[in-house]
Amino acid sequence: xxNILTLAVVSFTILLLGTTCNSESSGxxxxxxxxxxxxxxxxxxxxxQLGEILTIDMVYxxxxxxxxxxxxxxxxxxIDLKEPQYNGDIxxxxxxxxxxxxxxxxxxxxxxxxxxxGAPSLPPSLDSASFLYFTMKLRKIQxxxxxxxxxxAELKVLEQKEIExxxxxxxxxxxxxxxxxxxxxxxxxxxxxxxKVDSGKIVIMNYSLKLLNGEVLFSTLDKGEPIDFEYGTxxxxxxxxxxxxxxxxxxKASFLVPSSLAFADRGAGGKVGPYTPLVYDxxxxxxxxxxxxxxxxxxxxxxxxxxxxxxxxxxxNKYLTDNQIRVIPTxxxxxxxxxKLGDGEIPISGDDVKxxxxxxxxxxxxxxxxxxRNEPLQFKIDAPGIIxxxxxxxxxxxxxxxxxxLIPSKLGYGPQGRQPIAPYTPLLxxxxxxxxVK
Numbered sequence: 001x002x003n004i005l006t007l008a009v010v011s012f013t014i015l016l017l018g019t020t021c022n023s024e025s026s027g028x029x030x031x032x033x034x035x036x037x038x039x040x041x042x043x044x045x046x047x048x049q050l051g052e053i054l055t056i057d058m059v060y061x062x063x064x065x066x067x068x069x070x071x072x073x074x075x076x077x078x079i080d081l082k083e084p085q086y087n088g089d090i091x092x093x094x095x096x097x098x099x100x101x102x103x104x105x106x107x108x109x110x111x112x113x114x115x116x117x118g119a120p121s122l123p124p125s126l127d128s129a130s131f132l133y134f135t136m137k138l139r140k141i142q143x144x145x146x147x148x149x150x151x152x153a154e155l156k157v158l159e160q161k162e163i164e165x166x167x168x169x170x171x172x173x174x175x176x177x178x179x180x181x182x183x184x185x186x187x188x189x190x191x192x193x194x195x196k197v198d199s200g201k202i203v204i205m206n207y208s209l210k211l212l213n214g215e216v217l218f219s220t221l222d223k224g225e226p227i228d229f230e231y232g233t234x235x236x237x238x239x240x241x242x243x244x245x246x247x248x249x250x251x252k253a254s255f256l257v258p259s260s261l262a263f264a265d266r267g268a269g270g271k272v273g274p275y276t277p278l279v280y281d282x283x284x285x286x287x288x289x290x291x292x293x294x295x296x297x298x299x300x301x302x303x304x305x306x307x308x309x310x311x312x313x314x315x316x317n318k319y320l321t322d323n324q325i326r327v328i329p330t331x332x333x334x335x336x337x338x339x340k341l342g343d344g345e346i347p348i349s350g351d352d353v354k355x356x357x358x359x360x361x362x363x364x365x366x367x368x369x370x371x372x373r374n375e376p377l378q379f380k381i382d383a384p385g386i387i388x389x390x391x392x393x394x395x396x397x398x399x400x401x402x403x404x405x406l407i408p409s410k411l412g413y414g415p416q417g418r419q420p421i422a423p424y425t426p427l428l429x430x431x432x433x434x435x436x437v438k
Contacts, residue, residue: 028106033088036106037096045098046141053147054079054094055140061133062109073270076139078147085115090134097138105134121373128374155265158275162259166277169212169256184239185256192251195287197244199232202293204286205244209236210279217271226285228293237262240280249287255280305415308424312409316426319362319406334389335406336396344399345436349382352437353394358430362406367420367427376434387412389427397433405429 028036048054057076059069070076084092090112093105109130113119122130142150169175170185179185197203206226208219220227229235231244239257247253259265259275267274288296319325320335329335347353354376359368370377379386381394389411397403409415409424417423 028104031088031092033092034108035088035092037093037103038105039101039103040135041100041102041137043098043100045100047098048081048095048138048141050081050083051144052081053142053144054081054097054138055142056094057137057139059135062130063133067132080144086111090116093134093136094138097136099138099141102135102137105136107132107134121375155274158273159265162275162277165212166256166258169277169279175256179256179258182239182242182261183258184242184261186243186246187254187256188247188251189254190250190252192248192284195249197231197247197284197287200290201231202228202288202290203231203244203284204228204288206283206285208281210281211271212277212279215271230290237278239278243280244282244284247282247284249284252281252283255282305424308415308422312424312426315362316406316408319426319428325406330392332388332392332411333408334392334411335404336393337404337406338397338401339404340400340402342398342401342433344401344433346398347381347394347436349391349395351381352378353381354378354434354437355394356432356434360428360430362426362428376432378437390429393429393431394433397431399433399435402430402432405431 028038030036055076055078057070059071060067079094081094082091084095088107088111090105090107093103093107097103108128109132110122110128112132113122175185175187177185177187195201204226205228206220208221209217211217216222231241235241237257239255239261242261243253243255243257257278257280259277262278263272263274263276265274267276272278316335325335325337327335327337356370356376357368358366358371360366379390382391387407389405389407392411393403393405393407405428407427407429409417409426412427413421413423413425415423417425421427
């Protein structure tokens with residue numbers, strides 16, 4: 001269940017538009033806990049018990065934005081029915097269903113995200129008045145033992161099916177070589193030369209990973225650059241490493257890897273199910289000694305750092321010119337532009353303060369906003385956890401004031417950056433000083 005909810009949180013952050021519980025709630029019955037429900041199919045059938053495994057089809061959305069759809073994924077999912085975490089939660093909804101029932105539920109978004117999904121905060125487009133809309137159909141009720149036996153039987157079928165899949169692939173692709181003792185088919189398409197892959201060597205390569213039906217799961221060609229890794233360290237599957245070990249520089253090969261050398265009965269995410277064989281297409285571009293490679297990487301990083309550092313200066317100067325800002329930076333490089341003089345206290349080191357802010361890049365891309373969460377950020381001045389530029393800038397303000405803080409990367413996230421902020425990125429904060437917490 002937690003994985004389903006986490007997926008929805010990610011999708012929600014990307015896609016969501018604001019929602020309110022409006023006329024869509026007409027026809028629903030409201031429980032004492034505040035949850036609304038409406039049965040679409042109401043059977044007088046078996047009621048699920050705590051601890052039983054429920055197989056459910058589910059769709060949920062925020063107004064017109066679908067966040068999760070098990071029909072689209074092609075299969076329902078199994079959920080362990082638990083005690084409600086709070087009155088009116090999703091487990092209470094499930095406990096109301098009997099076998100074969102379909103029903104629609106309306107839940108408060110803040111409780112779902114903050115408690116059930118375990119999100120640290122509400123997504124920006126939500127507030128305490130927002131709602132989510134769930135539609136569920138209860139397909140199956142099993143004891144844990146029944147679910148386990150059914151799963152083992154399903155895995156047995158998939159294990160037998162893999163043998164057939166591999167045999168058909170070998171026939172259809174006219175593969176005449178025999179597999180090795182572990183079932184790996186190694187098909188060389190270009191014989192390499194000179195340097196051989198060996199433990200401790202850095203392998204630079206292009207590769208793609210596919211299912212036997214041709215669906216590409218990953219390709220360095222799509223990313224536009226090869227990858228490198230140290231052979232002998234844990235990387236990808238056992239079958240991948242075994243095949244790479246038979247190659248040389250400039251060589252090309254394809255590996256047909258049985259699940260026993262890949263993800264076995266576990267699978268890996270939605271695309272790679274249990275007992276799924278894989279195909280790798282590999283091109284070894286270069287093989288280097290680790291020391292040689294490390295020196296090259298350092299040189300490349302230093303050159304890139306110098307370029308980005310010079311680019312940052314250009315970006316800051318352009319922003320100042322375009323916006324006719326003529327303030328002198330502080331000794332550290334902070335640009336402080338006051339837009340409203342506060343009439344409250346001036347903070348000092350050690351004070352707990354609250355501020356509202358909007359964070360953008362100097363090119364106008366919004367990265368974050370406390371206003372969207374309807375909650376100011378609280379932090380202690382000069383305590384760890386906040387970038388250096390904030391500690392300096394807040395001491396220049398009075399409570400009630402507003403200002404722009406143009407913070408160079410050396411006072412922000414520096415040469416490392418921090419997702420989604422790239423290395424050497426100057427930041428612009430529009431700040432409102434709310435209060436000093438006493």
